Structure formats: C-alpha cells, structure tokens
Amino acid sequence: MVEGNTLSGKLGKFIIYFIVISLGLVCLLPLWNIVAISFSSGEAVAANLVGLKPINFSTRAYEMIMEDAQFWRSFAISVQRVVLALALNLILIVLMAYPLSKTKQKFKSRNVYMNIIIFAMLFNGGLIPTFIVIRSLNLLDTIWVLVLPGAVPIFSVILIMNFFVGVPKSLEEAAIIDGASPLQILIRVYIPVSLPALATVALFSIVGGWNDFMTGLIYMTQVSNYPIMTYIQSLTIDIAELVRSGANSDALQNIAEVSNRNLNAAKIVVSTIPLLVIYPFLQKYFVTGIVVGSVKE
Amino acid sequence: MIANSFKKYSLLFLLFILFGLLAGCVQSSSDDGETTTEDGKTIINIGRMTSANPKFPEGDTYEDNAYTRLVEEKLDVEIRNAFEAEGEDYERQVALAISAGDLPDMMVVGSRDELQDLVDNDLVEDLTDVYEENASDHIREIYNTYDNKPLTDATFDDRLMAIPSTNGANAPQIVWVRSDWLKELNIELDADEDGVITLDELAEVASAFVENDPGDSGNPVGIPMAPYLNAGDYGGSAFTMNSIAAVFDGHPRKHLVEEDGSVTYGSTSEGTKEGLAVLHDWFEQGILDPQFGTRSFDDILTLLTNGQAGITTGPWHLPDWGLSTVREMDGEAEFAAYALGDENGMVNVFREDPTGSFVVIRKGYEHPELAIQMLNLFYGELGNEPDMETKYPEIAEYNQLGVDGTARPMNIEVYRSDSSIVNYQDVKSVIDGEMSVDDIISAGLRSNTTSVLEYLEDPENATTANWSTYHSRMLGWGLMNKLAEEDRFNWIEPAYVGTTPTMEQKGANLLKMEEEDFIKIITGAEPVDYFDTFVEKWHSQGGDDEVAEVEEELAKQE
Numbered sequence: 010m011v012e013g014n015t016l017s018g019k020l021g022k023f024i025i026y027f028i029v030i031s032l033g034l035v036c037l038l039p040l041w042n043i044v045a046i047s048f049s050s051g052e053a054v055a056a057n058l059v060g061l062k063p064i065n066f067s068t069r070a071y072e073m074i075m076e077d078a079q080f081w082r083s084f085a086i087s088v089q090r091v092v093l094a095l096a097l098n099l100i101l102i103v104l105m106a107y108p109l110s111k112t113k114q115k116f117k118s119r120n121v122y123m124n125i126i127i128f129a130m131l132f133n134g135g136l137i138p139t140f141i142v143i144r145s146l147n148l149l150d151t152i153w154v155l156v157l158p159g160a161v162p163i164f165s166v167i168l169i170m171n172f173f174v175g176v177p178k179s180l181e182e183a184a185i186i187d188g189a190s191p192l193q194i195l196i197r198v199y200i201p202v203s204l205p206a207l208a209t210v211a212l213f214s215i216v217g218g219w220n221d222f223m224t225g226l227i228y229m230t231q232v233s234n235y236p237i238m239t240y241i242q243s244l245t246i247d248i249a250e251l252v253r254s255g256a257n258s259d260a261l262q263n264i265a266e267v268s269n270r271n272l273n274a275a276k277i278v279v280s281t282i283p284l285l286v287i288y289p290f291l292q293k294y295f296v297t298g299i300v301v302g303s304v305k306e
Numbered sequence: 307m308i309a310n311s312f313k314k315y316s317l318l319f320l321l322f323i324l325f326g327l328l329a330g331c332v333q334s335s336s337d338d339g340e341t342t343t344e345d346g347k348t349i350i351n352i353g354r355m356t357s358a359n360p361k362f363p364e365g366d367t368y369e370d371n372a373y374t375r376l377v378e379e380k381l382d383v384e385i386r387n388a389f390e391a392e393g394e395d396y397e398r399q400v401a402l403a404i405s406a407g408d409l410p411d412m413m414v415v416g417s418r419d420e421l422q423d424l425v426d427n428d429l430v431e432d433l434t435d436v437y438e439e440n441a442s443d444h445i446r447e448i449y450n451t452y453d454n455k456p457l458t459d460a461t462f463d464d465r466l467m468a469i470p471s472t473n474g475a476n477a478p479q480i481v482w483v484r485s486d487w488l489k490e491l492n493i494e495l496d497a498d499e500d501g502v503i504t505l506d507e508l509a510e511v512a513s514a515f516v517e518n519d520p521g522d523s524g525n526p527v528g529i530p531m532a533p534y535l536n537a538g539d540y541g542g543s544a545f546t547m548n549s550i551a552a553v554f555d556g557h558p559r560k561h562l563v564e565e566d567g568s569v570t571y572g573s574t575s576e577g578t579k580e581g582l583a584v585l586h587d588w589f590e591q592g593i594l595d596p597q598f599g600t601r602s603f604d605d606i607l608t609l610l611t612n613g614q615a616g617i618t619t620g621p622w623h624l625p626d627w628g629l630s631t632v633r634e635m636d637g638e639a640e641f642a643a644y645a646l647g648d649e650n651g652m653v654n655v656f657r658e659d660p661t662g663s664f665v666v667i668r669k670g671y672e673h674p675e676l677a678i679q680m681l682n683l684f685y686g687e688l689g690n691e692p693d694m695e696t697k698y699p700e701i702a703e704y705n706q707l708g709v710d711g712t713a714r715p716m717n718i719e720v721y722r723s724d725s726s727i728v729n730y731q732d733v734k735s736v737i738d739g740e741m742s743v744d745d746i747i748s749a750g751l752r753s754n755t756t757s758v759l760e761y762l763e764d765p766e767n768a769t770t771a772n773w774s775t776y777h778s779r780m781l782g783w784g785l786m787n788k789l790a791e792e793d794r795f796n797w798i799e800p801a802y803v804g805t806t807p808t809m810e811q812k813g814a815n816l817l818k819m820e821e822e823d824f825i826k827i828i829t830g831a832e833p834v835d836y837f838d839t840f841v842e843k844w845h846s847q848g849g850d851d852e853v854a855e856v857e858e859e860l861a862k863q864e
Contacts, residue, residue: 052634056612230389258623265627
C-alpha cells in the first residue's frame with residue numbers, strides 16, 4: 010500500500026487518482042455526449058457540432074418519443090417481461106441450484122442432471138428448430154415467448170449452486186436439529202445468506218431481459234408486440250445501408266425523419282433510465298461476508 | 307411468526323399471480339386455418355413489410371388502416387397479417403416462414419432468384435389466368451411502358467408466377483452544387499443553360515470553393531465521396547462516382563454487352579480507369595476531399611451540413627432526405643442540379659433493371675384473383691382518381707399526412723417508366739398557370755405541386771420540406787426533362803441484372819477488392835496503371851467465371 014505523507018507516496022496517490030479518474034471519464038464522456046446530442050437540435054447534430062454541451066437546446070426529440078404510442082407500449086411490454094422473467098428465474102434457479110448443491114451421496118443422480126444442464130448450456134437446437142417449436146406451442150406473439158425460453162439460465166444456476174456449496178454445513182445441521190424441513194432450510198437459511206449472489210443473478214436477469222432485442226425480433230410477428238429494445242433497434246436504421254440497397258424516395262424521407270442521431274440518442278437515454286433506477290436498489294445487497302460470524306469454528 | 311407466514315403467503319400469492327397471467331396471456335394464433343370469417347368475408351394472411359416510421363394517424367395499425375379498410379369494403383376481404391417486419395427482419399421472417407412450411411397467402415419477395423426458388427419448389431400459385439381475367443387496362447398499360455419486361459421477368463415456362471413491381475428510375479446521377487455560393491463568388495456555371503457541365507467546369511468550381519471557403523467553415527474540403535465509390539443501382543448513388551465514370555462511358559458494377567456480343571463487367575472497363583484517373587488528379591490538386599476513404603456516409607452529410615463542402619453527387623431525390631439538413635442549418639442554402647456530359651456533350655446513363663420485387667401467392671390459396679384485384683385498386687383506381695377527397699376521404703387524408711407506402715397491404719411500386727418526366731411537365735404546367743392543381747390526377751403529385759407553389763411564393767421563409775420538394779421535383783426532375791427534350795441522353799442497356807452462383811460465392815470478396823483498389827488508386831497509394839493489375843486480379847479471382855455464367859444466362863434467355 011502507498012503510504013500517505015512521503016513524496017513518493019503523494020506521487021503514487023496522484024498517479025492512482027489520475028488513472029482512476031481518466032478511466033472514469035473514458036466511461037462517462039461517451040454517455041454524456043449521447044445525453045448532449047439528445048438535447049440538441051437536429052441540424053446541429055447533423056453538422057457534428059455537439060460535444061459535451063447541447064447546441065441549440067431542444068427537447069424536440071423527447072417530445073417525439075412522448076408522442077410515439079408504440080414506444081410506450083413496447084416500454085410496458087419490456088417492464089412486464091422483466092418482472093415476470095425475474096420472478097420466474099429466481100424461483101427456478103433456487104429450486105434447481107439447491108438440490109444440485111448436495112453431494113452425490115445425498116442426491117444419487119446429481120451428476121446425470123449436471124451433465125444434462127451443461128450439455129444444454131453448450132449446445133442448442135439452432136434458430137429454425139427453436140422457432141418451429143415455439144410456433145407449435147402457440148407462443149408466438151405472447152409475452153411468454155420472451156420469458157419461458159430463458160426461464161432457467163444455466164449459468165446463473167451454476168453460480169448459485171456453487172454459492173450454496175460454500176455455505177457452512179453447520180448452518181444446515183443446526184436447522185435440522187431445530188426440526189426444519191428441507192424447504193424451510195432453503196427458505197430460512199440458504200436464501201437469506203445468499204442474497205449477494207441472488208442479487209447478482211437478479212441483475213443478470215434484469216439487464217439481460219431489458220437489453221435483449223433478438224428474441225422479440227424473431228418471435229414477435231407484429232410490431233405492436235415488440236419489447237422496447239427490439240422496437241428501438243427497428244427504428245435505428247443505418248440510412249447509408251438503406252440508401253445503398255436502393256430504397257425509394259418517400260420511404261427514405263420517412264426513415265430520415267425518425268432515424269437521425271438526435272432522436273436515436275434520446276431513445277437510448279430513455280431506455281437506459283430503468284436500469285439506472287434499479288441498480289442503486291440492488292446495490293445494498295452487494296455486501297460480502299454475510300456468512301461471516303454465523304458459525305463459530 | 308406473523309411476519310414469517312406473511313412471507314409464505316406472499317410467495318404463494320406471487321405464484322398465483324404468475325399462473326393467472328399465464329392463463330390470461332395465451333392468445334389464439336391469428337392464423338388458425340380459417341378461410342372465411344363468420345360473416346362470410348374471405349380471409350387473406352399477408353406477410354407485411356413495414357417501415358420504422360409509418361406515420362399512421364392515431365389508432366391505425368398495419369392490420370387496420372385506411373387501405374385495409376378499403377380492401378375490406380371493396381373486395382369483401384379480411385386482411386390478417388401473418389407477420390410484420392421491416393428490412394432485413396422481413397427477409398428473416400420470410401425465411402422462417404418458408405422453412406417452417408407455412409407461407410402466408412400473399413407476400414413480397416425481393417429478387418428474381420428468391421422467386422425462382424419458390425417456383426422450383428412449387429410453392430407459389432400460377433397467376434397467368436387470373437391476371438388475364440382481372441388485370442385492368444391501366445395496369446396493362448403501365449407494364450406496357452416497359453415493353454412488358456417486368457411481366458417477362460415474373461414468367462417461368464410461359465406461366466406468370468408473380469406480380470412484378472416496376473422500377474422506372476432512369477435518370478442521370480445528378481451533381482448538386484450550392485448555387486448560393488456560385489452567386490456569392492460570381493461564378494457562372496453552365497452558361498448555355500442546357501444543364502450539362504463538363505468535368506473541367508466542375509473542377510474549377512470545386513477549386514474556387516476550396517480557395518474561397520464560401521461556407522466560412524475554415525476547413526473546406528472540395529468534393530466528398532463515399533469510400534465505396536460506386537453504387538449497384540440508381541437509388542444508392544448518393545456520394546458516388548458513377549456519373550464521373552459515365553463521362554468516359556465506364557459503368558462500374560454493371561454488366562454490359564460489347565458490340566461483338568461478349569459480356570464485360572463495367573468496373574474493369576477503360577472508362578472506369580479514366581474516371582479514377584480524373585479523381586486521382588483531383589485528389590492531388592486538393593479538390594477531392596483530402597480525407598477521402600475514411601469518410602462515412604454520415605460524415606459526408608456532416609461536411610455538406612456545416613458548409614465544408616458544396617458539391618455532391620446523388621439521385622434526384624437526394625434533397626428530400628439528405629440535403630434537407632443543409633437548409634435546416636443555413637436558411638440561405640440553395641442547390642442547382644447538373645449532369646456531367648462527355649466530350650460530345652452527351653449524358654451517358656445506364657438503364658436500370660425495370661423490375662424490382664415480386665408479389666407471390668401461396669400455392670393452393672383459394673382466391674389468387676385477390677392479388678390482381680388489389681393491384682388494380684391500388685395502382686389503377688387510386689392512382690387515377692381525380693376526386694380523392696369525396697370518393698376516398700381516408701386515403702386522401704393519408705396522402706396529406708404522408709403515411710408510408712407500406713401501409714398498403716400490397717406494397718410494391720407500379721408506375722409508368724416515364725413518370726418523372728410526365729410528372730414534371732404537370733407540375734410545370736401548374737406553375738406556368740396552364741392548368742390548376744386540381745387537374746393533376748395523382749394525389750401524391752398534387753401535394754408535391756402545392757409544396758412547390760408554396761416554396762415559390764416565398765423561397766426564403768419556406769419550410770424545409772417545401773424547399774426539398776422544390777429541389778427534387780423542379781430541379782431534379784426538371785433536369786431530366788430538359789435533357790430528354792434536348793435529346794442529350796445516351797442510354798446504355800444492361801446485359802444482365804441477376805445473381806449467378808459465382809456472384810453469390812465470390813461477389814462480396816471481389817467487390818471488397820474493387821473498393822479497396824479504387825481507393826488506393828485515387829489516393830495515390832498505387833499508380834493509376836495499377837488498375838490493370840486490379841483487372842487481372844478480378845478476372846483470375848472469379849471474375850472470369852462470373853462473366854462466363856452471365857454469358858450462359860444470356861444465351862439461355864434468347
């Protein structure tokens with residue numbers, strides 16, 4: 010560790026602060042630029058004049074988003090999907106991870122299940138077979154197509170399972186002595202001590218669900234059923250590509266109206282707000298060493 | 307204890323809600339095999355290509371809008387959307403539908419190759435008889451202006467397997483020059499007012515713009531060009547060199563038939579080499595953007611918008627969606643439209659493939675005639691109704707709002723091959739007071755004309771939309787009309803416009819090599835004679851096979 014008062018210590022501190030602040034700025038400035046672009050007028054953005062402060066302050070882009078009924082419909086679909094997926098994910102992850110965290114002696118076919126889920130994590134049926142399955146289940150265009158195919162995130166199951174393995178055996182034994190059933194042990198003992206890990210997988214689920222646009226693109230056949238990221242993706246068109254593929258003039262004109270950098274920036278800002286709001290609420294669970302002190306060795 | 311049981315119940319409650327939602331959310335699929343509704347309407351399931359900005363009035367959707375209601379009323383049909391998607395996503399949905407063996411009753415496919423696949427696999431309905439029985443005279447006349455080439459393209463073994471769209475974009479790539487800057491610098495360009503300028507004249511203007519910086523940008527760049535340099539078709543020709551190569555009768559990225567009947571690829575022609583040599587000279591003189599090669603499409607728009615550049619090349623509709631930001635930024639901005647002429651003052655223009663996309667009907671669909679009836683309705687009746695406001699008030703409102711063409715359940719372009727020039731003459735007659743706006747038949751053109759009139763009343767304070775319409779219609783179409791009247795067009799006929807197997811496999815690599823080598827030649831990384839090396843490479847790396855395949859295809863067509 011660098012000591013406080015010597016010259017080399019000060020220099021060291023300076024270098025550390027310098028690096029940390031530069032890295033922070035590298036992350037922050039592009040975001041800030043997007044915010045500035047979203048509050049500038051369209052022509053200033055087209056002329057590439059916007060840096061860190063908005064030029065010709067304008068809220069037109071946000072007004073256009075407010076007026077767009079589909080944007081809010083998609084927003085609601087995404088919220089609904091994230092809530093459902095989060096609830097379902099957490100329940101299924103915990104229910105699956107708990108038995109798998111037991112040893113082979115206690116749970117004889119544990120390895121069979123482990124192999125199956127690892128196989129399923131590494132290989133899948135491919136786009137078209139999956140699409141046909143989803144279609145045959147009549148899931149196309151329902152909210153469930155956004156939730157059910159990813160209901161058991163294997164990676165998160167393994168993460169939680171390993172966390173459960175690390176929970177001291179004595180806690181469980183104490184609960185058994187107190188007469189707790191396995192379900193009670195899971196709910197009263199394992200879940201409370203695993204909150205940091207559960208918060209992590211919850212965050213995976215929320216961020217993953219919110220940012221995913223591909224599922225919506227493939228399984229939603231109507232634009233009105235698109236979740237927010239799919240909708241934004243469909244609005245953000247590279248006009249250069251469109252021009253090169255030779256679209257007609259009226260179509261180009263309509264696209265140029267919605268797909269300019271100004272409006273795209275505003276869409277990005279609006280769509281990141283929910284994640285920014287959620288993060289602080291989850292942060293309090295990211296406390297390490299919650300098991301520390303629960304057992305005296 | 308109370309707290310604990312509360313927790314337990316809340317978990318149960320949550321599960322309860324989850325399953326409640328599950329039950330409530332399962333919808334019946336729209337495509338459940340019905341062919342008629344309860345009240346006897348025929349059902350047609352359509353794969354719909356959508357736009358990111360359809361501009362529907364409140365409450366209207368792709369499944370329920372003025373056009374679908376019109377079809378429902380006129381043809382007693384209920385339209386259901388099998389899927390909606392735009393651009394590439396539409397292609398994906400079509401591919402998924404084909405692989406799942408569940409084609410919609412009607413959909414659009416983008417290319418003849420795709421259509422060929424569908425025909426070979428016997429997936430689409432034969433439309434020969436229904437077209438003969440139902441097609442209106444007006445529709446037949448439109449196809450006739452292309453010598454029925456689109457219909458031939460959709461015909462396999464003498465059977466019409468699809469409804470073709472038309473593509474009449476036969477126009478020169480236009481050179482757009484800031485006319486307010488020309489005035490400011492007292493430059494007289496195109497003194498004889500024939501709309502045709504030479505490369506030298508253009509170079510002079512560009513160097514004047516670079517020297518004097520009329521845009522006060524501090525860093526003028528001359529003529530910017532997109533790094534891909536050449537477009538495959540007219541609509542994509544913004545910021546490309548197509549018109550410069552055309553001066554030397556070079557037609558990059560097109561297949562041409564030589565006099566002796568052999569096929570050549572335009573990018574390897576002598577004319578293209580000369581065009582590149584001109585651009586290389588310009589680059590050396592500093593009148594081509596010094597950062598050419600690294601500027602993206604958006605960067606070039608930026609250069610034009612902030613006044614660093616005042617010359618660009620592009621299609622006639624560039625002002626509608628590209629140059630409009632220039633005027634937003636600078637209220638004084640005005641452009642003039644010119645065509646580049648060769649040494650004899652002729653404008654060499656490549657004739658576009660007259661066929662665009664195709665509408666197909668699923669094999670076994672019971673009412674294939676609906677496709678032709680929709681075609682008649684949208685492109686015959688609606689296009690020629692003088693009194694839209696009373697007969698089709700909803701559609702008239704859509705035209706006013708600028709609702710996207712994708713709102714039509716059948717979204718293809720079907721218009722006369724000479725439509726730009728005919729349209730220009732109508733607008734011009736109205737401006738000259740020879741006819742009134744109401745005499746114009748097409749609703750879209752009526753609204754264009756009104757915009758132009760509004761712009762002319764007060765050009766300085768006109769809206770940007772009116773400014774754009776004036777530039778694209780009066781200057782863009784106007785130039786085409788002028789050149790046609792003076793008989794200055796030298797039309798080059800395409801040899802072949804499809805995709806051969808080699809193009810599919812090696813086309814992307816060949817094109818990449820072409821683009822990279824052209825940039826090297828222009829920037830001087832390689833001498834101009836390196837072009838001959840490029841031609842050799844092109845031939846040996848698959849170009850020869852490509853040409854042979856095209857020749858074979860052409861022999862088959864004869």
